[in-house]
Amino acid sequence: MRIGAIEAGGTKFVCGIGNEEGVIEDSVSFPTEHPEVTMARVIAYFQEKDVDAIGIGSFGPLDIGPTSPTYGYVTTTPKPGWANYNVLGELKQSFPVPYGWDTDVNAAAFGEAKWGAAKGLDSCVYYTVGTGVGVGIYSEGKLVHGLVHPEGGHVLTRRHPKDTYAGSCPYHGDCLEGMAAGPALEARWQVKGHELPANHPAWEIEAFYIAQAVTSTILMISPKKVILGGGVMQQSHLFPMIREEVRRNLNGYVSAEAILNLIETYIVPPELGNSAGLCGALALGIEALRDL
Amino acid sequence: MRIGAIEAGGTKFVCGIGNEEGVIEDSVSFPTEHPEVTMARVIAYFQEKDVDAIGIGSFGPLDIGPTSPTYGYVTTTPKPGWANYNVLGELKQSFPVPYGWDTDVNAAAFGEAKWGAAKGLDSCVYYTVGTGVGVGIYSEGKLVHGLVHPEGGHVLTRRHPKDTYAGSCPYHGDCLEGMAAGPALEARWQVKGHELPANHPAWEIEAFYIAQAVTSTILMISPKKVILGGGVMQQSHLFPMIREEVRRNLNGYVSAEAILNLIETYIVPPELGNSAGLCGALALGIEALRDL
Numbered sequence: 001m002r003i004g005a006i007e008a009g010g011t012k013f014v015c016g017i018g019n020e021e022g023v024i025e026d027s028v029s030f031p032t033e034h035p036e037v038t039m040a041r042v043i044a045y046f047q048e049k050d051v052d053a054i055g056i057g058s059f060g061p062l063d064i065g066p067t068s069p070t071y072g073y074v075t076t077t078p079k080p081g082w083a084n085y086n087v088l089g090e091l092k093q094s095f096p097v098p099y100g101w102d103t104d105v106n107a108a109a110f111g112e113a114k115w116g117a118a119k120g121l122d123s124c125v126y127y128t129v130g131t132g133v134g135v136g137i138y139s140e141g142k143l144v145h146g147l148v149h150p151e152g153g154h155v156l157t158r159r160h161p162k163d164t165y166a167g168s169c170p171y172h173g174d175c176l177e178g179m180a181a182g183p184a185l186e187a188r189w190q191v192k193g194h195e196l197p198a199n200h201p202a203w204e205i206e207a208f209y210i211a212q213a214v215t216s217t218i219l220m221i222s223p224k225k226v227i228l229g230g231g232v233m234q235q236s237h238l239f240p241m242i243r244e245e246v247r248r249n250l251n252g253y254v255s256a257e258a259i260l261n262l263i264e265t266y267i268v269p270p271e272l273g274n275s276a277g278l279c280g281a282l283a284l285g286i287e288a289l290r291d292l
Numbered sequence: 293m294r295i296g297a298i299e300a301g302g303t304k305f306v307c308g309i310g311n312e313e314g315v316i317e318d319s320v321s322f323p324t325e326h327p328e329v330t331m332a333r334v335i336a337y338f339q340e341k342d343v344d345a346i347g348i349g350s351f352g353p354l355d356i357g358p359t360s361p362t363y364g365y366v367t368t369t370p371k372p373g374w375a376n377y378n379v380l381g382e383l384k385q386s387f388p389v390p391y392g393w394d395t396d397v398n399a400a401a402f403g404e405a406k407w408g409a410a411k412g413l414d415s416c417v418y419y420t421v422g423t424g425v426g427v428g429i430y431s432e433g434k435l436v437h438g439l440v441h442p443e444g445g446h447v448l449t450r451r452h453p454k455d456t457y458a459g460s461c462p463y464h465g466d467c468l469e470g471m472a473a474g475p476a477l478e479a480r481w482q483v484k485g486h487e488l489p490a491n492h493p494a495w496e497i498e499a500f501y502i503a504q505a506v507t508s509t510i511l512m513i514s515p516k517k518v519i520l521g522g523g524v525m526q527q528s529h530l531f532p533m534i535r536e537e538v539r540r541n542l543n544g545y546v547s548a549e550a551i552l553n554l555i556e557t558y559i560v561p562p563e564l565g566n567s568a569g570l571c572g573a574l575a576l577g578i579e580a581l582r583d584l
Contacts, residue, residue: 061547076547123438137513140434146415146514147548154545155508158450171545216447220512221429222438249448253463255353255368256440 004054005281015045018282022115034081043094055100055285057107100284105136106143111280116271118225125223128230133177153177160208180209198237211245229270296346297573307337310574314407326373347392347577349399392576397428398435403572408563410517417515420522425469445469452500472501490529503537521562
């Protein structure tokens, strides 16, 4: 069985071929340009690869409502050329196979649930904190879609008492993404995040916002694992700070062993590392084949 | 088919008998006292009723993990006698039938999804705002359990700029329940909520907190319907205030018709009214029979 996988990111695309065990056998990566250019490269890559199905985890917002007339489209993105672009339709013309189609973060959550940090569990939440903040949710053995799809990067925040930064989100100002994504870090301190030393006060504020969102996520949907990925989370000293702040926030209210005594194995980095997205797309492809 | 239903509330218990169409044929209600007293009344009610299954929606926190050794217990409640009380075990001794067991709010969400405001939809969120704040979540056709179960009443809040009230939650102070439940309203204004006129500033603050939680819920799990019940929501003038504030919070970010143009039918009171909990318990009982 040869499954195609596409991690369609706002900055770069990764295409690969994998098998049912989650092993990526081949992959390529290229920058995200105008859709005509980028999709031509995607199609060229899968040409003669003879795939049985293709899974796609895409940047959004997307239409993932199976009965919607614009199912398979990227919808309201400001990215030039991509607004209301029919990704799935374009691919189907070249490769008439079953397709899995979901958000990049739902794909990453699914990949981690199948082969990574949440392996064997029927629920997990995947946060990516990078250029933006995205959240993928796997709950009761299913990826959560709902009315549109989770957009947990934009939840409202309680402000850190020492933080006067207005927030960078054009929609909400000081929502989670507006306060904690890479651009917010950079705007607040006037220096790239990775140039700030581990003992810089920036990280206490960063951990405060991420922990706040994780706390509300735990209270809201009670995931069995919280996975934090993305560029900002490469700063691994954030993990203990976030765990401590989450435990302080919850204050013993959720009496689960995983939180009270094993939080180091509860709030974790992605086990699939940078491959979480591509592996997740692979998992979506496998699922599409099974759902036939 | 005769299905037993139990709405096990912290203040009162409601027991009933219903059928597969969601019709409650008989019911009784009594105050929640010490478990020996209350459970004896429950058992007496179902005696000779010859039920095929029983569904229970209970106050919590609960153990709803099917493989847990304490599945069926109420766990860490401060309610005298109920902490670590084996509700399900007690009932099973008298009635050896299949059981459905979930939180009171999950049951209400399920009832509304089967026969009420979210009928025909595969997702909804049910908030109860009363003595406390509870949240039930039905997503992708399943009730959400996860690590423990949703405890969305305790999410952290951003403070209303004119609100100086410290918050009434013994765990978190100014979490949602601490700021918006009935006791918080009463403590903030020194008068019972229902005695405050509709134009009192109390309601703007109340709507602010509830709308904040609803906004984050929409962003986080994208439900197809948001149902707001409980004693505080009997103040029906809160609905337009909450809808307006949610729309202001989202600021056009979630481009769904239901939110942009039909929010009056998206954020709604329970259609089953006060029967949501009992109907939900009935639905859990029916499900238990189907899952055999």
